[in-house]
Amino acid sequence: MLHILHQIAKTGIKSETAPTADEDMVVVARLQKTILRTLGRALTIRHIDAGSCNGCELEIQALTNPYYNLEGIGIRFVASPRHADMLLVTGPVSKHMAIALQRTYDATPEPKLVVAVGDCGCTGGIFGQSYASLGGVASVIPVDVAIPGCPPAPRALLQGILAAISAYAPPVAPAVDRAPVEPTLRPSDGPDAP
Amino acid sequence: MNVSPLGLAASSLPCTMPAQRCRVSSGQLLSACRLAWERGGALVALWASDERDLGRGFAVRVLLRDGDGLTLLEHTLPDEGARYPDLSPIFPAANRMQRSAFDLVGAVCDAEDQRPWTWQAAWPIDRFPLRRDFEVSPAWAPGQEDYPFVRVAGDGVHEIAVGPVHAGTIEPGHFRFQVVGEKVLRLEERLGYAHKGIEKRFESLSLVDGYRLAGRISGDSTVAYACAYAQAVESIAACAAPPRAAWLRALCLERERIASHLGDLGYVGNDGGFAFGLSQFSRLREDVLRLNDRAFGHRLLMDVVVPGGIARDLCAEDAALMREQCASLEREIAVLRDIYDEHAGLQDRFRGCGQVTRELAMKLGLTGLAARASGLPDDLRCDFARTPYDALGVRRVTHTDGDVAARVSVRFDETFESLRLVRAMLAAMPDGDIATELPQTPASRLAIGCAEGWRGPIFIALESGHDGSIRRCHPHDPSWQNWPVIEHAVIGNIVPDFPLINKSFNLSYSGHDL
Structure with a gap:
């Protein structure tokens, strides 16, 4: 036990300041105000690998290391889409994962955000579209923010995640305002969303 | 591996480790695998290729490894109806490779287990993506197969299905557990969700x-x-x-x-x-x-x-x-x-x-x-x-x-x-x-x-x-x-x-x- 405490003390605090949101990554901005009103400053994320090479997963995992300390800024990964506010989806979407991705999306309560991760999640990347690959995440579910990169570095991931919840938000987020959420939030959404 | 006792002629195979290749009949394929197994060798890979444009039908290639290096056994199936022998009794790892070789190329193995492995109903089961005349139809939508998992029956036995979307930040796959209480009686994996061609x-x-x-x-x-x-x-x-x-x-x-x-x-x-x-x-x-x-x-x-x-x-x-x-x-x-x-x-x-x-x-x-x-x-x-x-x-x-x-x-x-x-x-x-x-x-x-x-x-x-x-x-x-x-x-x-x-x-x- 002393060893452990000693190591913790010796390591010190490694966490770095989070980057600011990169609003260039925002594809569609509609939900943010509602999300912030509903969530305050906490965000839960469900990750879905829809057919990636595992490169993006490694960088998403890195977000929880002490340097990026995702939980320190109120964001954490959850085990079920039913507990999630945001889906972080890596691609390309393989045809074999399309149904599972759609079901996971359907299981996520409104209001929900979708962030497509990596070149493959954005466009299909090097795998493109084929007999086995549907390409980018937007070909199956609506995407709010797209984070390019192969894979995107953890800081870029953070910038994209923050963009999804902070872009177009009021300067001071009302942390305890729990106004009811409109039931239908995505009338114009579809696979063709830009 | 010395293949001369089998009456095989080997030629060299370009590789950074010692490697040879030889053409084999179905009987020789089996006996070469047996010989490799007896000498402590292992199956590295098994795959098939469409070589009909070269007038050779379908090629089944089996890569073996032992202390001498690699041996590539090349077997030809003259047409769609031909079968190659099941290697899984010698090398159990061949089972899924054989099933995948059928799903992708349509090379038929003479095995009891004919369940699909890579195929998951995203394309018709009688079309083979790695054939040279394969054409994709936009009408093929993602489908769902009914995969025959092996079930365990008995008092108190139940089934737990996990995946393909997992609880952690990991890749997609499906695990089917047959359990009694907390104890795992059997696990069966179903992979192929990340197949992207x-x-x-x-x-x-x-x-x-x-x-x-x-x-x-x-x-x-x-x-x-x-x-x-x-x-x-x-x-x-x-x-x-x-x-x-x-x-x-x-x-x-x-x-x-x-x-x-x-x-x-x-x-x-x-x-x-x-x-x-x-x-x-x-x-x-x-x-x-x-x-x-x-x-x-x-x-x-x-x-x-x-x-x-x-x-x-x-x-x-x-x-x-x-x-x-x-x-x-x-x-x-x-x-x-x-x-x-x-x-x-x-x-x-x-x-x-x-x-x-x-x-x-x-x-x-x-x-x-x-x-x-x-x-x-x-x-x-x-x-x-x-x-x-x-x-x-x-x-x-x-x-x-x-x-x-x-x-x-x-x-x-x-x-x-x-x-x-x-x-x-x-x-x-x-x-x-x-x-x-x-x-x-x-x-x-x-x-x-x-x-x-x-x-x-x-x-x-x-x-x-x-x-x-x-x-x-x-x-x-x-x-x-x-x-x-x-x-x-x-x-x-x-x-x-x-x-x-x-x-x-x-x-x-x-x-x-x-």
Whole structure:
């Protein structure tokens, strides 16, 4: 036990300041105000690998290391889409994962955000579209923010995640305002969303 | 393997390790596999190709490995109706490879198990994507198959279905448990969810450009795949990367191993209920990735290894940082290892958990890191050492227990050995060019590239087409061999130990599903 405490003390605090949101990554901005009103400053994320090479997963995992300390800024990964506010989806979407991705999306309560991760999640990347690959995440579910990169570095991931919840938000987020959420939030959404 | 007792004539096969190829009849295919098995050999890979345009029907290729090197057995099926013999009674790992060869090429195996493996109703079951006359129809929507899992019946037996979307940040796959209480009676895996048509995609790329795709077969082993691919291209072109490039490739391969082992050591600790381990090891892994980015321009080292050499040289300043990092990692990991070893709760979870005995490992063809933890010493870096490993001498790491604790121990020892190797490479790295220009590549030449990745040996069978194109590329991940072994490793364990056992193997989904 002393060893452990000693190591913790010796390591010190490694966490770095989070980057600011990169609003260039925002594809569609509609939900943010509602999300912030509903969530305050906490965000839960469900990750879905829809057919990636595992490169993006490694960088998403890195977000929880002490340097990026995702939980320190109120964001954490959850085990079920039913507990999630945001889906972080890596691609390309393989045809074999399309149904599972759609079901996971359907299981996520409104209001929900979708962030497509990596070149493959954005466009299909090097795998493109084929007999086995549907390409980018937007070909199956609506995407709010797209984070390019192969894979995107953890800081870029953070910038994209923050963009999804902070872009177009009021300067001071009302942390305890729990106004009811409109039931239908995505009338114009579809696979063709830009 | 000496194939002359079988009356076979072997010709040489371009590869960086000793390799030969021979044409075999179906009877000879079986007897060659039996002979290999009796002499301690193992099945590396089995794949099929459409060669009807060459007037040869379908080719089934079986790659074997023993102490002498590789032997490629090539069998021809003259038409669609022909069958090749079932090799799974000799090499159980052949089962899924045979099923996948049917799903993708339509080469029929004379096996009892005719269930699909890679196919999941995304295209008609009588169409075969890797055939040359295959055409995609936009009408094919993702479908759902009714996969016949084997069920266990009895009082109190129930079924748990997990995946393809998992609770953690990991790849997609499905696990079907048959349990009584908490005890696992049987586990059946259903993979293929990450199938994105990599082999077909290769055929639309040039030999020179294919390295980018090779580096994305399994992102955690990008260096190993890119090395294997680059070597295969160089074997086809009959050239070699300059010595400095060979040393830098090995340096990257070892840094990939270090980063990966650090990540796994953290996650295995975490799955054992010890979050401190994950914080500490993920911090160290991040340090390695950041220095990768600084030195080579990419955190995971993607696109650094290219056919002909390496894309970026290592400057003296970064080399000095790497030396310092080796020293600090050695110190830190030694402290953490003591903490792991002395933590009673953690050791209680690790010891005896998910055990694979040496006999079982041999029988099922377990390979790579997991095999070394079960007492099988194979390591391409030692068995067929080439530049720079021949000059440095890699200390082989093995363990005998075959449980989670053993796989953790092998990771610790291999990390220390890789740190030693990185230092030795930095000390003795030759100067000179980092890339050579590739000569024109001849058509219709088959070569094998290989590299000992952190997970195990990675092979790429590459066949050139006209004008520098790729005719066929079959990448082979050690996960093909090791996934079926997990089904055995969990028997009799409790369900909550499955994540720990699975993580201690940490196999690839993408590299397997292709």
